[in-house]
Amino acid sequence: MCVLEKMGPIFRIGFWEILRDIFFPERCLSCSKGLQGRRTVSFCSACHEDIRIIREPYCTVCGKPFIKSAGGNHLCGYCIKKSWNFSRARAAVYYEGPIAEAVRIFKYNGKMYGLDTFTALIPGNTLKSISQESDLIVPVPVHPKRLRKRGFNQALVLARKFFPESRNKIDPHVLERCQWTMSQAGLSGAERRGNVRNAFRVLQREKIKNKKILLVDDVFTTGATVNECARILKKNQAAEIEVFTFARSVFRN
Numbered sequence: 001m002c003v004l005e006k007m008g009p010i011f012r013i014g015f016w017e018i019l020r021d022i023f024f025p026e027r028c029l030s031c032s033k034g035l036q037g038r039r040t041v042s043f044c045s046a047c048h049e050d051i052r053i054i055r056e057p058y059c060t061v062c063g064k065p066f067i068k069s070a071g072g073n074h075l076c077g078y079c080i081k082k083s084w085n086f087s088r089a090r091a092a093v094y095y096e097g098p099i100a101e102a103v104r105i106f107k108y109n110g111k112m113y114g115l116d117t118f119t120a121l122i123p124g125n126t127l128k129s130i131s132q133e134s135d136l137i138v139p140v141p142v143h144p145k146r147l148r149k150r151g152f153n154q155a156l157v158l159a160r161k162f163f164p165e166s167r168n169k170i171d172p173h174v175l176e177r178c179q180w181t182m183s184q185a186g187l188s189g190a191e192r193r194g195n196v197r198n199a200f201r202v203l204q205r206e207k208i209k210n211k212k213i214l215l216v217d218d219v220f221t222t223g224a225t226v227n228e229c230a231r232i233l234k235k236n237q238a239a240e241i242e243v244f245t246f247a248r249s250v251f252r253n
């Protein structure tokens with residue numbers, strides 16, 4: 001019996017954790033500062049403090065949070081005037097500061113170690129209640145060319161991470177991004193809507209017919225992308241579309 005085994009299981013766990021932390025120190029997902037010990041949220045305390053979780057009150061349709069409003073949930077100015085093709089959109093955190101950086105290294109550098117942190121930041125029962133109500137979970141597709149370059153679809157990775165108990169509902173093959181679009185970054189709301197118009201097509205209409213669909217993506221910026229996906233899904237007889245994104249930009253519609 002080796003010395004470590006004689007010392008008991010508690011010591012063994014501590015020992016291996018210490019070794020792991022020496023050789024593979026955990027780093028803050030935003031500023032890369034070394035973190036001591038394992039934690040559920042891999043942000044240093046300064047970055048963690050800058051993360052804002054989206055809480056009520058928010059717009060009943062698009063989920064836009066009302067920072068200064070003391071009342072309950074209600075429609076935002078945009079949703080009073082315009083309609084969406086989805087019935088409601090919800091997001092967990094604001095897309096800014098440390099979250100924007102953590103999403104960037106996940107999406108563009110393929111660093112998957114932030115996924116546990118993303119899940120841990122989502123409040124309570126949010127994921128369970130959202131997925132329970134849907135028949136099908138559809139990640140927003142990326143263009144095959146982008147998929148080849150990036151190696152993964154970030155929306156599919158997030159859907160699998162967020163909804164492990166509903167894995168059989170996740171279907172990345174019913175919707176396809178058939179048109180190459182320029183990056184949405186730097187475009188206005190109207191430009192973004194024009195940019196994604198007709199960018200998607202339904203591949204398996206029979207699978208979505210009369211189904212309640214949950215669309216999943218990483219970030220809701222103006223909503224142009226998920227709205228276009230929802231339009232095509234509804235045009236192909238989906239019953240209802242809801243949207244869940246990990247983060248939501250403070251961008252105005």
Ligand SMILES: [Zn+2]
Binds near residue numbers: 028029031032
């Ligand atoms: Zn940090």
Ligand SMILES: [Zn+2]
Binds near residue numbers: 062063079
């Ligand atoms: Zn709204």
